Amino acid sequence: MDDKELVSRFFTEGYEHQNFDFILECLAEDYLDHSPAGARSNRDAVGILKSVSGTFGDMHVTMEDIFSENGMVGTRVRYEAVHIGEWMGIAATGRRISFEALENFKVADGKIVESWGYWPDKEIERLLKE
Incomplete structure (x- = not known):
């Protein structure tokens, strides 16, 4: 599996299918999230994915x-979901x-070792309060 496919599957398996065994396998044990x-x-x-x-x-x-390119994968991702639990003090x-x-x-070596990313918290808050 190439780097793009690995990252794409991270999103589908982790967020859509809650396949946490796959997540444990695709991320390095010492994975570092800079978000x-x-x-x-x-x-x-x-x-975090369970939460x-x-x-x-x-x-x-x-x-x-x-x-x-060169072991780095950049993404622009659209998330769509139903708000079912408290998020940043906002009840479901x-x-x-x-x-x-x-x-x-x-x-590196077929595993995700680091990531950088941010959810648009203010936009999500606005959407939940509309």
């Missing part, structure tokens, strides 16, 4: 853009929302 979520291992990342699935259900991920609304995020990954 505010701040995972410091593949197990931390699974914990997300308890907050945003029926998640669908669309890869709007994905490109790869049952609303279906959609937002984009930019996320970048470093891949």
